[in-house]
Amino acid sequence: MRRNISFSRIRPLLIQFLLILILGLSTWELHAQSNYQRRRGRKTGGKEIHLARYDRYFLHYGFLMGAHSSRFSLRYADAFASTDLDTLHSIHGSYSGGFKVGMVMDFRLLDQLGFRILPTVGFYENKIHYYFTTETERDTQVRAYSLVEFPLLLKYKSLRRGNLRMYIVAGINPAFEARIRRQEVDNLDGVARILTVPNHISAEIGTGFDIYLEYFKFSSEIRYSSGLSNILSEEVNIYTRPIKRLVPHHLTLYLSFEGGPRD
Numbered sequence: 001m002r003r004n005i006s007f008s009r010i011r012p013l014l015i016q017f018l019l020i021l022i023l024g025l026s027t028w029e030l031h032a033q034s035n036y037q038r039r040r041g042r043k044t045g046g047k048e049i050h051l052a053r054y055d056r057y058f059l060h061y062g063f064l065m066g067a068h069s070s071r072f073s074l075r076y077a078d079a080f081a082s083t084d085l086d087t088l089h090s091i092h093g094s095y096s097g098g099f100k101v102g103m104v105m106d107f108r109l110l111d112q113l114g115f116r117i118l119p120t121v122g123f124y125e126n127k128i129h130y131y132f133t134t135e136t137e138r139d140t141q142v143r144a145y146s147l148v149e150f151p152l153l154l155k156y157k158s159l160r161r162g163n164l165r166m167y168i169v170a171g172i173n174p175a176f177e178a179r180i181r182r183q184e185v186d187n188l189d190g191v192a193r194i195l196t197v198p199n200h201i202s203a204e205i206g207t208g209f210d211i212y213l214e215y216f217k218f219s220s221e222i223r224y225s226s227g228l229s230n231i232l233s234e235e236v237n238i239y240t241r242p243i244k245r246l247v248p249h250h251l252t253l254y255l256s257f258e259g260g261p262r263d
Contacts, residue, residue: 050163050212055111062104062258064118070250071095072126077244085242089131096125104256114155116169122147126248128194141194141239146178151204163212173202173225194240195233202227202248217258225250
């Protein structure tokens with residue numbers, strides 16, 4: 001008999017693989033940086049400067065990958081205090097892991113200011129726990145979904161120090177849920193479950209650093225995202241009735257690689 005492999009089962013393995021890859025690439029990058037400084041190239045004050053003309057170009061392309069932790073925050077509805085829900089003690093969201101992959105388009109506006117468009121696909125799994133006064137066990141709703149995201153970010157950079165440059169980013173992130181995945185989950189068996197709207201927008205802020213290597217620019221970044229809109233579906237069932245507002249929050253570690261001209 002053929003077995004269907006659930007995405008939620010392989011998700012932890014994918015997250016572990018991505019975290020190991022991130023640690024491995026970070027270690028390799030630090031080793032490579034040390035080696036590159038001892039190789040031939042343009043030197044200033046005894047230090048090799050890689051990609052010296054990199055920031056003069058208007059547009060750069062690259063790719064990114066990231067591992068995130070996400071959860072839902074919620075606000076109770078008036079129905080939470082009604083007599084027919086008097087056995088419901090509380091509702092809480094918990095953190096769950098996931099990962100993202102995407103492209104980088106970086107536009108130069110000024111020497112220390114850039115604009116970034118980052119088309120990204122993210123894989124999420126959020127849990128909401130319902131606690132009752134009459135039961136020791138909890139009822140957990142799991143919302144697994146995939147998002148196509150388009151972060152639009154301003155990037156303010158420090159002055160370059162050798163091959164290192166710090167920066168901060170801030171902007172908005174419109175996100176659209178993949179319809180195929182959504183229909184597959186929502187129409188699974190007709191059982192009531194927590195439902196969300198397919199589109200939302202978030203505000204994002206983060207910080208990181210750029211390291212200029214011999215052939216490309218490597219960046220490591222941590223970014224926080226907070227939803228600006230209520231993503232709770234208007235469909236009313238036993239899980240959505242006690243909730244008035246549902247908002248996603250994400251904390252993500254990104255690694256990005258951008259190509260550049262060689263001097």
